[in-house]
Amino acid sequence: MKIVFFGTPEFAVSTLEKLLSYPNIEVLAVVTQPDKRRERGNQLTPSPIKSLALTHNLPIWQPTRIKKDDITLANLKQLGADAFVVVAYGQILSQEILDMPKLGCINVHGSILPYYRGAAPIQWCLYNGETETGITTMLMDAGMDTGAMLMKATTPIDLLDNAHTLASRLATLGADLLLETLRSLENNQIKPIPQENEKATYAPLIKKDDYKLDWTKSALALHNQIRGFYPNCITSFRNQPLKITATLPLSTTNPITLPEKYKSIQEKLLEQPTPLAKPGEVVSIIKGMGALVQTGDGMLLLLEVQPSGKRPQSGWDFVNGTRLTVGEVLSAEC
Numbered sequence: 001m002k003i004v005f006f007g008t009p010e011f012a013v014s015t016l017e018k019l020l021s022y023p024n025i026e027v028l029a030v031v032t033q034p035d036k037r038r039e040r041g042n043q044l045t046p047s048p049i050k051s052l053a054l055t056h057n058l059p060i061w062q063p064t065r066i067k068k069d070d071i072t073l074a075n076l077k078q079l080g081a082d083a084f085v086v087v088a089y090g091q092i093l094s095q096e097i098l099d100m101p102k103l104g105c106i107n108v109h110g111s112i113l114p115y116y117r118g119a120a121p122i123q124w125c126l127y128n129g130e131t132e133t134g135i136t137t138m139l140m141d142a143g144m145d146t147g148a149m150l151m152k153a154t155t156p157i158d159l160l161d162n163a164h165t166l167a168s169r170l171a172t173l174g175a176d177l178l179l180e181t182l183r184s185l186e187n188n189q190i191k192p193i194p195q196e197n198e199k200a201t202y203a204p205l206i207k208k209d210d211y212k213l214d215w216t217k218s219a220l221a222l223h224n225q226i227r228g229f230y231p232n233c234i235t236s237f238r239n240q241p242l243k244i245t246a247t248l249p250l251s252t253t254n255p256i257t258l259p260e261k262y263k264s265i266q267e268k269l270l271e272q273p274t275p276l277a278k279p280g281e282v283v284s285i286i287k288g289m290g291a292l293v294q295t296g297d298g299m300l301l302l303l304e305v306q307p308s309g310k311r312p313q314s315g316w317d318f319v320n321g322t323r324l325t326v327g328e329v330l331s332a333e334c
Helices: 010-021 048-055 070-079 121-127 163-186 219-228 260-271 315-322
Strands: 002-007 026-031 083-087 105-109 132-139 149-156 234-237 240-250 282-286 290-294 299-307
Touching: 002 010, 002 070, 010 026, 010 048, 010 083, 010 163, 026 048, 026 070, 083 163, 105 163, 121 132, 121 163, 121 219, 132 163, 149 163, 219 240, 219 299, 240 260, 282 299, 290 315, 299 315
Parallel strands: 002 026, 002 083, 083 105
Antiparallel strands: 105 132, 132 149, 234 240, 240 299, 282 290, 290 299
């Protein structure tokens, strides 16, 4: 089977690696986003997919706007590919492109469709506190993740999963599911299933304001926001920005089911009187772990943070390094 691969970020790497390792598949070319300038040094940096393609000496095309790029369109037509595989490419494909391959354009999407259509399904399913997600392969059409579904695979979401760990697991799951999908399509063993559009939910691009932490929210809601938008959620500490990158939600009124290693912390809290504190206030320091912060409902244990201009550090190192004391307040104003 002859394939053209469309993809850009790290999430797509596992799928391309799987295709390249499979003896009955030939990757004819790779289409990825143009190189971008990164913050440090402002140097042009290739996408993870381009870096992988270079190591395999594959033809690489990086159109700024693929629908308007006549050279790329002509190249794609000439290849005579059986299928185009699309994994987090980052541009909308025109109907002209969708009609080119014999078997169609197959997308690997990071959710259980029709839920979480859009650009950031992994992040928003964590934000919303989902306990399960998965991968859907589908035949692309002109809509935003609206094409007929081919195959699905699911995975549970752990309380301490974040966008990075979940994306890594889904990337591996997606690579395996794609190979199974391609084999089934080639052998006419799969029937596309239309999506139930009335059940669709959406996962839009994440905005800068989505990273701001409002301590009047519940501990669980804040925890889900922090892990969903990892590693970018931010608060203010001593009038300086502070990123919160890992937390543990605790509640004395609605106890949360915690991993075994943390259960004793919540049990001890249940034995103590509920502190009278305002949202954002440090109510306790847990030795060896970090600061416990009051929220609108429950408390949040800061397991990992990143002060401005520094590397991420454990919550306990942060307490010691700043000599943090009970009564100090984290603010939403950054």
